[in-house]
Amino acid sequence: MESTAEHVETQSVAGGDLEVFRGGSGPNLLLLHGSYGWWGWEPIHERLAEHFTVLAPTHPGFGGSSRLQGVDTVDDLAFYYLDLLAAWHMLPARVVGFGLGGWLAAEIAVRDPGAVERLVLVDSVGIKISDRETRDIGDPFILVGDEQQPMFWHDPSSNRVPIPMPGMPEPLLERMLRNAEGAMYYGWKPYMHNPKLRQRLHRVAAPTLVVWGADDKIVSTTYGRAFAESIPGAKFVSIPGAGHYPHREQLDAFVAPVVEFLS
Amino acid sequence: MLAYHFTEMPYPYFPLEAEQEYGTPRVLLPNSYYDPKIGADLYNRYLDDYVYADEIGLEIMLNEHHQTATCTDAAISVSAAALARQTKRAKLCILGTPLPHRDNPVRVAEEIAMLDCISRGRVISGFVRGVGTEVHPANTNPALTRERFEESHDLIVKAWTTREPFNWEGKHWHYRYVNVWPQTYQKPHPPIWITGTSPDNVPWIADHQYVFAAFLMAYDDATRLFDIYRRRTAELGFPEPTNDRFAYLALCHTAETDEKALEQGRELMWYLGRKRHAALTNPPGFNSVRTNMMMMSGVDKPRSDSFESLMAKGIVICGSPTTVAKQAKEWHNRGVGHLLMMNQAGTLSPEITRRSMDLFAKEVYPELKELDSHSSGVSEPFAREPAATVQQRVMNAEG
Numbered sequence: 001m002e003s004t005a006e007h008v009e010t011q012s013v014a015g016g017d018l019e020v021f022r023g024g025s026g027p028n029l030l031l032l033h034g035s036y037g038w039w040g041w042e043p044i045h046e047r048l049a050e051h052f053t054v055l056a057p058t059h060p061g062f063g064g065s066s067r068l069q070g071v072d073t074v075d076d077l078a079f080y081y082l083d084l085l086a087a088w089h090m091l092p093a094r095v096v097g098f099g100l101g102g103w104l105a106a107e108i109a110v111r112d113p114g115a116v117e118r119l120v121l122v123d124s125v126g127i128k129i130s131d132r133e134t135r136d137i138g139d140p141f142i143l144v145g146d147e148q149q150p151m152f153w154h155d156p157s158s159n160r161v162p163i164p165m166p167g168m169p170e171p172l173l174e175r176m177l178r179n180a181e182g183a184m185y186y187g188w189k190p191y192m193h194n195p196k197l198r199q200r201l202h203r204v205a206a207p208t209l210v211v212w213g214a215d216d217k218i219v220s221t222t223y224g225r226a227f228a229e230s231i232p233g234a235k236f237v238s239i240p241g242a243g244h245y246p247h248r249e250q251l252d253a254f255v256a257p258v259v260e261f262l263s
Numbered sequence: 264m265l266a267y268h269f270t271e272m273p274y275p276y277f278p279l280e281a282e283q284e285y286g287t288p289r290v291l292l293p294n295s296y297y298d299p300k301i302g303a304d305l306y307n308r309y310l311d312d313y314v315y316a317d318e319i320g321l322e323i324m325l326n327e328h329h330q331t332a333t334c335t336d337a338a339i340s341v342s343a344a345a346l347a348r349q350t351k352r353a354k355l356c357i358l359g360t361p362l363p364h365r366d367n368p369v370r371v372a373e374e375i376a377m378l379d380c381i382s383r384g385r386v387i388s389g390f391v392r393g394v395g396t397e398v399h400p401a402n403t404n405p406a407l408t409r410e411r412f413e414e415s416h417d418l419i420v421k422a423w424t425t426r427e428p429f430n431w432e433g434k435h436w437h438y439r440y441v442n443v444w445p446q447t448y449q450k451p452h453p454p455i456w457i458t459g460t461s462p463d464n465v466p467w468i469a470d471h472q473y474v475f476a477a478f479l480m481a482y483d484d485a486t487r488l489f490d491i492y493r494r495r496t497a498e499l500g501f502p503e504p505t506n507d508r509f510a511y512l513a514l515c516h517t518a519e520t521d522e523k524a525l526e527q528g529r530e531l532m533w534y535l536g537r538k539r540h541a542a543l544t545n546p547p548g549f550n551s552v553r554t555n556m557m558m559m560s561g562v563d564k565p566r567s568d569s570f571e572s573l574m575a576k577g578i579v580i581c582g583s584p585t586t587v588a589k590q591a592k593e594w595h596n597r598g599v600g601h602l603l604m605m606n607q608a609g610t611l612s613p614e615i616t617r618r619s620m621d622l623f624a625k626e627v628y629p630e631l632k633e634l635d636s637h638s639s640g641v642s643e644p645f646a647r648e649p650a651a652t653v654q655q656r657v658m659n660a661e662g
Contacts, residue, residue, distance in 0.1 A: 072406075072407075141542060141546065141547060142542050142543070143542055144286075144540065144541040144542045145541070164555070164559065165559070166559045166560070168559075170556070173556060173559060174552060174556060177547075177552045177555050177556065178552055180547035180548065181406055181547055181548040181552060183547065184404060184405055184406040184546070184547045184548035185404070185406045185407075185548065188402075188404035188405070188406070188407075188548075189402055189403075189404055
């Protein structure tokens with residue numbers, strides 16, 4: 001993880017602070033993070049910044065962004081980002097969403113199909129595919145501390161999510177605690193999905209790439225394929241040797257198809 | 264000082280290996296370990312103990328938890344209903360209804376009002392946010408528990424005090440015609456008590472001048488919270504809080520001698536010895552980021568303490584009548600007017616539990632009751648009318 005200082009800025013948006021990780025040059029690219037947030041200016045940002053101007057905001061209530069009154073559902077977030085993209089003169093936008101951020105990207109695309117030019121969904125949550133007694137989306141929040149790690153990775157022995165624990169540097173601890181709190185606001189119930197989203201996905205007009213870690217234990221490849229099949233014309237790419245975070249665990253294998261698709 | 268008998272109605276007959284395997288006796292321990300025949304005996308035994316408390320002059324406190332072997336009182340209005348009819352004089356302190364987890368606050372208002380009428384005004388209505396482990400049984404968003412608590416409270420109090428149908432369009436609840444039958448027996452409504460464990464909600468309790476109840480906290484930790492209540496009260500210009508504003512819950516055991524009490528009272532440690540599952544106890548968003556950071560930097564953890572250390576902190580009150588009176592008075596000196604006594608926790612037998620209650624009632628309670636005889640509220644009996652016949656009341660009402 002690189003130092004964040006040179007790539008992070010704070011903007012005043014809708015009456016609160018919005019933290020934005022920014023870098024690179026070229027066409028704008030919006031990255032939407034998942035439940036565990038950004039952990040700084042990460043290698044994935046750096047690599048995409050070789051081709052694009054990367055804009056990776058932190059959702060309101062997560063990390064270094066203020067919680068906003070009235071913004072506590074993914075529905076609220078979708079409208080927040082539609083307003084933000086308009087204010088940044090980024091419409092229509094290239095959008096990449098990870099996990100909960102993929103759910104958010106899909107909600108943006110069904111609300112305003114013209115707002116998205118290219119859509120990439122990475123190991124995204126957001127839809128319901130199975131019967132009512134089958135939980136489609138894994139629940140790491142029921143596990144204690146590092147017990148969560150195997151859920152996120154193909155190879156948990158060489159990768160780590162900075163789960164809040166005693167002894168962590170205070171700024172990172174506070175960031176990760178705020179991320180966890182934010183994830184609860186947006187994803188507690190129904191758990192990490194919108195029961196109505198799948199029936200609306202036919203509205204997505206942008207060319208769409210669905211990228212999935214072949215060994216994702218939070219949302220399976222079956223789930224990923226169902227997501228792709230619900231979006232007209234979407235392509236599906238599986239990344240071997242990766243769990244829920246292919247962009248962290250198999251950076252090269254992830255970046256190649258994504259950059260090609262977005263260029 | 265008033266004293267209340269309390270048990271969580273535990274079901275201690277599950278294999279400890281199962282608790283190890285699931286990491287907790289709460290939420291995740293399969294209910295296949297529950298035998299309803301044993302459960303029936305337990306419910307009746309615990310309710311009998313409460314009736315006994317009524318007979319020997321103690322007050323009564325109940326609580327509610329969900330999906331757990333540590334507390335099988337899963338519906339506080341049900342246990343309170345049984346006791347409203349079976350007891351004659353004791354206050355029924357319902358501590359409390361977990362407001363964020365009750366999806367229909369109007370129904371809560373109805374239940375408490377019914378209990379208040381059936382008991383002829385003996386109800387104390389406690390409201391709680393519920394501990395972290397409660398969010399899963401009701402699947403309540405932990406980050407929203409505080410605001411759901413406050414909105415539900417506002418709605419219930421309005422329902423109790425409004426004499427015509429009213430409209431409610433809040434964030435979490437919507438009604439077009441709220442018009443609760445029956446009215447509460449006590450006016451303007453039953454006393455409201457609120458629990459608090461951190462500085463987060465104590466000022467709110469003081470704002471409403473409700474009774475603040477602290478559970479199983481060391482002397483200094485509880486006193487710090489009482490002081491927050493006192494300071495807030497002074498800021499608002501209200502009279503200085505008397506002891507009737509503060510309640511404290513301790514594990515309690517009285518025996519003939521200190522030695523015997525220490526030997527028997529150790530069984531209460533069953534409750535504190537249960538395995539805690541960190542993710543269930545503290546789900547993300549349940550505690551504020553600030554509180555979580557304080558917890559990560561290490562605070563007093565009563566559960567890893569020895570019995571003796573817990574006694575030194577006031578969390579366990581245990582000994583001969585003389586010793587117990589001394590410990591109870593120490594809490595009284597710190598402002599407590601209501602002693603909530605967890606007299607049974609886990610495996611303590613009915614015989615030993617009742618012997619302890621008896622000794623306390625006969626040899627300790629009289630001098631504790633004296634303590635607040637000049638302060639307001641505590642020693643005053645609840646407003647009670649003679650039980651007139653329905654016809655007399657109707658005639659009176661119609662003039």
